[in-house]
Amino acid sequence: MTPQATGPALLIREADLIDSEWNDPKRGTVSFKMLVDAEHGPSDALVHGIATLAPGGVEKSHSHDIAETAYVLSGRGSVLLPGGAKPIEAGDTVFIPAGLTHGWAAEDSEMRFLFSFPVARLADVAYHWPEP
Numbered sequence: 700m701t702p703q704a705t706g707p708a709l710l711i712r713e714a715d716l717i718d719s720e721w722n723d724p725k726r727g728t729v730s731f732k733m734l735v736d737a738e739h740g741p742s743d744a745l746v747h748g749i750a751t752l753a754p755g756g757v758e759k760s761h762s763h764d765i766a767e768t769a770y771v772l773s774g775r776g777s778v779l780l781p782g783g784a785k786p787i788e789a790g791d792t793v794f795i796p797a798g799l800t801h802g803w804a805a806e807d808s809e810m811r812f813l814f815s816f817p818v819a820r821l822a823d824v825a826y827h828w829p830e831p
Contacts, residue, residue: 709740713749725828727759728752729803737819746816746824752776752805760802762827767795767816769803774810778803800829 716732733739735747749772752758760779771791777784778793779802787793795801816824
């Protein structure tokens with residue numbers, strides 16, 4: 700059976716999006732723009748955004764109860780995993796299973812990655828940050 704569309708297509712331009720930022724000792728420093736999120740329009744249970752880490756920037760290790768995918772758009776860095784940091788660069792895709800502790804670190808240039816979660820809103824993602 701072929702799935703049926705539940706609503707109209709929507710064109711989203713990155714230049715029209717609002718920048719958000721986390722900048723604190725618990726989470727690290729990362730800016731992001733939400734491309735698809737029910738807070739701003741239809742999402743059909745999909746969150747899609749672009750995260751940017753400044754040169755040397757880090758989003759500290761955390762986990763969430765749902766899976767995440769990330770596609771590196773530009774730059775180089777690492778995905779921080781329990782077994783150690785794994786280098787990533789533009790063109791790489793990372794799949795993070797639900798519950799896996801992970802973080803992100805940029806090298807000496809800005810790193811941008813496209814992230815996705817299978818929920819309607821980023822606010823629906825329960826982040827778990829270890830206590831310092």
